[in-house]
Amino acid sequence: PxxxxxxxxxxxxYNAMGRLGGDSPLTEExxxxxSALGEFFExxxxxxxxxxxxxxxxxxxxxxxxxxxxxxxxxxALDELDAGICEGLTYDDIQQRYPKQADDRATxxxxxxxxxxxSYEDVVxxxxxxxxxxxxxxxxxxxxxxxxxxxxxxxxxxRPLSELPFIDIPLHSLVKLTPRAYHCDSTIYAFDL
Ligand code: F6P
Numbered sequence: 001p002x003x004x005x006x007x008x009x010x011x012x013x014y015n016a017m018g019r020l021g022g023d024s025p026l027t028e029e030x031x032x033x034x035s036a037l038g039e040f041f042e043x044x045x046x047x048x049x050x051x052x053x054x055x056x057x058x059x060x061x062x063x064x065x066x067x068x069x070x071x072x073x074x075x076x077a078l079d080e081l082d083a084g085i086c087e088g089l090t091y092d093d094i095q096q097r098y099p100k101q102a103d104d105r106a107t108x109x110x111x112x113x114x115x116x117x118x119s120y121e122d123v124v125x126x127x128x129x130x131x132x133x134x135x136x137x138x139x140x141x142x143x144x145x146x147x148x149x150x151x152x153x154x155x156x157x158x159r160p161l162s163e164l165p166f167i168d169i170p171l172h173s174l175v176k177l178t179p180r181a182y183h184c185d186s187t188i189y190a191f192d193l
Contacts, residue, residue, distance in 0.1 A: 003046065004134060004156070005141040006149050006175040009058040010034050014088070015171065021080055021087040026061045032193040033172045038065025040174065040189070046139045052130070053143040054078035063143045070141075077126050080145035084117020109165040120165050124151045131155055149175075156184045 010030030014022045026034060041049065051072040053063045056079055063072055086094050086101070095102045105112040113119035127148065134140060134152075142152065146169055154164040156177050169175075172193060178185040 001178050001180070002138045004139075004177040004179070005046075005049075006152060006177065007037065007062070007141070007143055007173070008146055008149060008169060008171055009054075009056070009062040009143060010037075011171050012058040018090045018092075019088050020083045020090070023057050025057050029172075029193060030058065030062070033191060034062045035065045036172075036191045036193060037062065037174065038067075040191075041066055041070070041141070046141075049139045049141055050137065051141045051143065052078060054080070054145060054148070056080065056145070059143045059145070063141075066141075075130060077130050078142065078144040078148055081120065081123050081147035082114065082117040084114035086114050086117070110161050120147060120151065121161075123147055124161075124164075127151050127155075157186075158183075 010026045010033035012022075012030055013024035013027055014020070015030075016027050049070050051063055051066055051070050053059045053072055053074050055074045055076050059078070060074070066072070086098065089097070101115070110120045113122065131152065134142075142149070144152075147165070149169050150164055150167040153159070153167055153169070153175070154161070156179065159167065170190070172191045174189040174191070176187040176189070
């Protein structure tokens with residue numbers, strides 16, 4: 001059976017500061033994850049593994065230790081949810097500067113759209129071609145971001161949309177999905193760096 005591997009990028013400078021979005025590079029911890037991921041796939045020897053990566057620096061750096069024979073494609077559709085006017089802020093900043101936005105988001109996280117940005121619903125919509133392609137492919141590793149991977153996982157786990165924005169996807173862990181006839185088996189590898 002074929003497998004779909006999903007991972008967030010390694011820890012970025014913005015992650016370490018608690019800031020949303022942006023396009024910051026990996027921290028030293030994040031770099032360690034990138035090399036651990038390279039070693040994992042070196043040992044695993046997954047046949048014809050394709051790598052689909054977002055177009056953000058932190059994702060490309062995370063994929064950079066994978067063997068060159070693994071074809072890497074960079075999809076804009078895999079970029080993180082666009083937090084619009086809140087990009088680069090922390091959750092505390094948002095609470096202080098835009099308390100109404102914070103309230104609205106807490107009321108309906110799935111449908112809430114950041115001003116000049118996106119909602120989870122928007123991300124689900126832009127991921128449709130990616131998911132269609134994932135359904136057709138053999139072994140794929142997706143290197144993307146928290147909100148995007150919540151959408152992908154909700155699809156394969158068949159989770160209700162209201163729960164989707166709360167799916168737990170920690171940094172430095174890799175999810176292996178193996179689609180079966182009516183469900184998906186999953187294994188989570190947590191990396192000790
Ligand atoms: O903080 C990392 C991050 O990927 C942000 O870029 C993004 O806005 C956020 O997580 C998504 O998580 P939540 O929807 O829970 O705020």
